[in-house]
Amino acid sequence: MPKIAHHISIPGLQLDAASKVPAYKQVYGHISAAILSKQIRAGQRMPSSRVLAESIGVSRNIILLAYEQLELEGYITGSVGKGSFVSEHLDNDLPAIKHKKEKIATAENTQHIAYDYPVSKMFMDRESSKAGKKPFQNPEPALDHFPFKVWAKCAYKVFRELEFSHLNYNDAQGYFPLREAIASYLRTNRAVNCEAGQIIITNGTQQGLNLIASVLVKKGQQFWMEDPGYINAHAVFTHAGANAIHIPAGHDGFDVDWAKKNHPDASLVYITPSHQFPLGGTMPVGKRLLLTDWAAKNKMWIVEDDYDNEFQYTSGPIPSLQGLDQYKRVLYLGTFSKVLFPGLRIGYLVLPDEGMVKAFAHAKAFADRQNSITDQMILHEFMSNGHFTIHLRKMRVLYKKRQDVLLALINQYGEDLIRAEKQPGGMHLIAWLREDINDSEMAAYLNNNGVTVLPVSAYAVKFKPKPGLLLGYTAFNDKQLTDGLLKMITLIKAKIVKV
Amino acid sequence: MPKIAHHISIPGLQLDAASKVPAYKQVYGHISAAILSKQIRAGQRMPSSRVLAESIGVSRNIILLAYEQLELEGYITGSVGKGSFVSEHLDNDLPAIKHKKEKIATAENTQHIAYDYPVSKMFMDRESSKAGKKPFQNPEPALDHFPFKVWAKCAYKVFRELEFSHLNYNDAQGYFPLREAIASYLRTNRAVNCEAGQIIITNGTQQGLNLIASVLVKKGQQFWMEDPGYINAHAVFTHAGANAIHIPAGHDGFDVDWAKKNHPDASLVYITPSHQFPLGGTMPVGKRLLLTDWAAKNKMWIVEDDYDNEFQYTSGPIPSLQGLDQYKRVLYLGTFSKVLFPGLRIGYLVLPDEGMVKAFAHAKAFADRQNSITDQMILHEFMSNGHFTIHLRKMRVLYKKRQDVLLALINQYGEDLIRAEKQPGGMHLIAWLREDINDSEMAAYLNNNGVTVLPVSAYAVKFKPKPGLLLGYTAFNDKQLTDGLLKMITLIKAKIVKV
Numbered sequence: 002m003p004k005i006a007h008h009i010s011i012p013g014l015q016l017d018a019a020s021k022v023p024a025y026k027q028v029y030g031h032i033s034a035a036i037l038s039k040q041i042r043a044g045q046r047m048p049s050s051r052v053l054a055e056s057i058g059v060s061r062n063i064i065l066l067a068y069e070q071l072e073l074e075g076y077i078t079g080s081v082g083k084g085s086f087v088s089e090h091l092d093n094d095l096p097a098i099k100h101k102k103e104k105i106a107t108a109e110n111t112q113h114i115a116y117d118y119p120v121s122k123m124f125m126d127r128e129s130s131k132a133g134k135k136p137f138q139n140p141e142p143a144l145d146h147f148p149f150k151v152w153a154k155c156a157y158k159v160f161r162e163l164e165f166s167h168l169n170y171n172d173a174q175g176y177f178p179l180r181e182a183i184a185s186y187l188r189t190n191r192a193v194n195c196e197a198g199q200i201i202i203t204n205g206t207q208q209g210l211n212l213i214a215s216v217l218v219k220k221g222q223q224f225w226m227e228d229p230g231y232i233n234a235h236a237v238f239t240h241a242g243a244n245a246i247h248i249p250a251g252h253d254g255f256d257v258d259w260a261k262k263n264h265p266d267a268s269l270v271y272i273t274p275s276h277q278f279p280l281g282g283t284m285p286v287g288k289r290l291l292l293t294d295w296a297a298k299n300k301m302w303i304v305e306d307d308y309d310n311e312f313q314y315t316s317g318p319i320p321s322l323q324g325l326d327q328y329k330r331v332l333y334l335g336t337f338s339k340v341l342f343p344g345l346r347i348g349y350l351v352l353p354d355e356g357m358v359k360a361f362a363h364a365k366a367f368a369d370r371q372n373s374i375t376d377q378m379i380l381h382e383f384m385s386n387g388h389f390t391i392h393l394r395k396m397r398v399l400y401k402k403r404q405d406v407l408l409a410l411i412n413q414y415g416e417d418l419i420r421a422e423k424q425p426g427g428m429h430l431i432a433w434l435r436e437d438i439n440d441s442e443m444a445a446y447l448n449n450n451g452v453t454v455l456p457v458s459a460y461a462v463k464f465k466p467k468p469g470l471l472l473g474y475t476a477f478n479d480k481q482l483t484d485g486l487l488k489m490i491t492l493i494k495a496k497i498v499k500v
Numbered sequence: 501m502p503k504i505a506h507h508i509s510i511p512g513l514q515l516d517a518a519s520k521v522p523a524y525k526q527v528y529g530h531i532s533a534a535i536l537s538k539q540i541r542a543g544q545r546m547p548s549s550r551v552l553a554e555s556i557g558v559s560r561n562i563i564l565l566a567y568e569q570l571e572l573e574g575y576i577t578g579s580v581g582k583g584s585f586v587s588e589h590l591d592n593d594l595p596a597i598k599h600k601k602e603k604i605a606t607a608e609n610t611q612h613i614a615y616d617y618p619v620s621k622m623f624m625d626r627e628s629s630k631a632g633k634k635p636f637q638n639p640e641p642a643l644d645h646f647p648f649k650v651w652a653k654c655a656y657k658v659f660r661e662l663e664f665s666h667l668n669y670n671d672a673q674g675y676f677p678l679r680e681a682i683a684s685y686l687r688t689n690r691a692v693n694c695e696a697g698q699i700i701i702t703n704g705t706q707q708g709l710n711l712i713a714s715v716l717v718k719k720g721q722q723f724w725m726e727d728p729g730y731i732n733a734h735a736v737f738t739h740a741g742a743n744a745i746h747i748p749a750g751h752d753g754f755d756v757d758w759a760k761k762n763h764p765d766a767s768l769v770y771i772t773p774s775h776q777f778p779l780g781g782t783m784p785v786g787k788r789l790l791l792t793d794w795a796a797k798n799k800m801w802i803v804e805d806d807y808d809n810e811f812q813y814t815s816g817p818i819p820s821l822q823g824l825d826q827y828k829r830v831l832y833l834g835t836f837s838k839v840l841f842p843g844l845r846i847g848y849l850v851l852p853d854e855g856m857v858k859a860f861a862h863a864k865a866f867a868d869r870q871n872s873i874t875d876q877m878i879l880h881e882f883m884s885n886g887h888f889t890i891h892l893r894k895m896r897v898l899y900k901k902r903q904d905v906l907l908a909l910i911n912q913y914g915e916d917l918i919r920a921e922k923q924p925g926g927m928h929l930i931a932w933l934r935e936d937i938n939d940s941e942m943a944a945y946l947n948n949n950g951v952t953v954l955p956v957s958a959y960a961v962k963f964k965p966k967p968g969l970l971l972g973y974t975a976f977n978d979k980q981l982t983d984g985l986l987k988m989i990t991l992i993k994a995k996i997v998k999v
Binding site: 022023026033036037066069070073074075076088118134141142144145147149152153156157160161163165166167168169170171203204205207208211236237240253283284285286287288289290315316317319320325342343344345346347363364366367368369370371372373374375376425 | 522525532535536565568569572573574575587617633640641643644646648651652655656659660662664665666667668669670688702703704706707710735736739752782783784785786787788789814815816818819824841842843844845846862863865866867868869870871872873874875924
């Protein structure tokens, strides 16, 4: 028996002629809201399109469009000749839906979600640096010296010549011409043994570390880690389930003999041999050979993070450990965050062999398929036209000068409060404090008073380092360095007297 | 007692005046290689810089620079007045290093690395599509209709106005103006209830899925998955340790009642309610309410993937399930890969509350800190100037026409071999085969013969679907569609006759 319910009226349905929402959408929205809030009930017959159109003074077509969408989404069902009805299978036991704009809900739902990403506060607070960088934030490139016009010119060329074939999904390993440019640069400048086929383009070092963790790290596996060392690498590998073995590190890198003797079971090591982070030294060739030999004999993977080797002031860049290793046990990590700009999000991994390349290409595809294509093309343009080398050369000169300025300031004003040594490279100096001072407390106090510093101890886990403060100098001009340093010394004095 | 070893000679040291390698680097390279290969032994005294300079006819400064680098890297040690010596602590038991350029090593080292990324072949083979897309690759935007000039104009503006503050590390959640543009678009066009503060910018849907897995998925947890459904989501969640519960899905989405009854313990569900992938239907509002109600009562998270809802041809886009859910249980996933271009790598997540936003911002920072900044700025420029809406409108008209063309072709030439139904939206049709035909074998056969298709069964796990082939039509013009379809039908005929 066909339903012969009365036509229902649609309460309050009026169109807003001034609205940018199309008329049929307004009708649709009003009726669906009325159904959801149970002003109109399941099984009720809808007014015919002709009747409704007349009653609100619009063309019948508008009502037909609205009904079509309501039917498509299951609000109403209809059959020719019998009219449309509010769907029977709408569950009327459901509470009425309130349609209102809400601000973001507070965390009541998700308070219980344990997000245990060991992401440092520094890491998440980066945005605040937009307001105006303060000395001695580390490590920040001198972004005001970035060659904006040249970069823009490269970008124009890329966007002018962009073809539809570029826009589609592409090689997960990265844009091939860029990989060729990087390989050529690394061979010439870092003595890295590599071809474009060994390179995987990443969204920066952080993703590179995550890819390594996802391909190589197994739960419970041990890895050696310099102490003090780069805590973000520590965070990524331990998050993946590995156990960190902290190896005491000094100016000339970490103690390979101690590590071999005390923790021979580790199967991965993360190091910064060209420029130990944060202490700043270079691992001598003897230790390098000890390490590569041990790695070969013990099937250990060496992760070489060569994060800022471009900035060597007294010599050229230090040749990579990768180039010295004849056993193919090294995964080499590089980034453009320090030499160009962090917001670019382009880094790379150089892998030792085909099997590894295949595994990492899969891991990258699984993570996010590939890097953004146009950024890769712009960077390729920038490198292949020689701009990269020119920029590096300029920054090397600028940064060396800035280190000299800071060092002279420390020598002149540091008294017995802080001392520092000339560094052959890098983007920061360490201002060593008196041994009785807690660098972590001092750093917190300075940060609260407008001087941005990080304590050496923030990078140490098991072995207590001498107290010191990392002073990034590359992003600051002479005046900023001078004002910053004098302010810092005044603050330290006040603090020490108070203690 | 000071060493009084004889000065050693440096065998074969000659400079190449034509080389681009600086003279001091040539000296350094030659000597370090001689030390590594043990032509020069530990403890031997180096010739004085003056003597060596004279013997090879260069300025003494060049030799001093070379010695400085050799000392920095630990090859030699020196003291004023006593001369330089090859370092004692170089381990002479190490085998001699051979310095030669090698091609990429084969996988001997790493054959044993088990990379178990469930990345489909289709996924990794995308690059081959560069050579020239073939019908009926799915889903590909009509990239030859991409507004290159307008996009380039937006890019020029961004690069012209780029400031150094943009280049630094930025908000892990994504560029705020872009998030505002997306939120506004989603509120108006998808009935998504959201503010910019709820959005996390991702490198596309694949990263969005990984972030969800890393924040919400626990080992052994159950999740509902449409069957057939989007296999990449299945891959990401199971890779993270969750157990997939496959729920039979039809044209109107998956069977909520069946899922509730048979698998009430699941705490996550992944769905494509606006346009079921791959079947193409819309989940009716009754089912949507059933699901959100169940999710609220059972603390289940709903992942709504709204991947191509922009392309609805007979009505406007379907309002999101997120907008209907009053309980804040929905994580909404969107992407620009389908509506703009895949190589852009920008997608987004809309999260239900503050706690979730905080967790995901940390997860994103941990994964790769943030998206590339300039791409976000270009996209913001493109959206805020109305180009996005215009482009969508054009593509909607174009894609609708292309669907009509393909449908007409199938009706005219499909005979009893394939049939298809008009779809209200999306980027592909399903060509249903005779029920006795194995769609997977048929697809393999067609692919081998130059017709790119995917079988429906490739997306099914537990429930056998009717045999059919996914035909993407959006990227192909009338001639390509016609030629492709005729070729496909000829091939199917030949294959069936052979069987």
